[in-house]
Amino acid sequence: MDDPEAFGDVDVRFLQPYQVTKTYLCPNCNREILPGTGHYAVVPVDAPDLRRHWHRGCWDGRKTRGARR
Numbered sequence: 001m002d003d004p005e006a007f008g009d010v011d012v013r014f015l016q017p018y019q020v021t022k023t024y025l026c027p028n029c030n031r032e033i034l035p036g037t038g039h040y041a042v043v044p045v046d047a048p049d050l051r052r053h054w055h056r057g058c059w060d061g062r063k064t065r066g067a068r069r
């Protein structure tokens with residue numbers, strides 16, 4: 001899976017629905033993030049070209065993964 005934290009520190013920004021005017025593909029679930037959907041933009045600090053867009057639920061769920069079991 002696409003793991004932005006493999007590149008070190010990441011800059012995570014929440015995009016408000018009104019800021020989202022394009023469709024993105026979430027690397028976690030491989031589904032589209034439609035325009036008008038609030039979500040996270042995840043940008044590796046050392047590799048800004050590898051910016052990815054994640055559903056809010058996908059990113060939040062990912063962060064606790066491994067800590068639960």
Ligand SMILES: [Zn+2]
Pocket residue numbers: 026027028029030031054055058
């Ligand atoms: Zn997703």
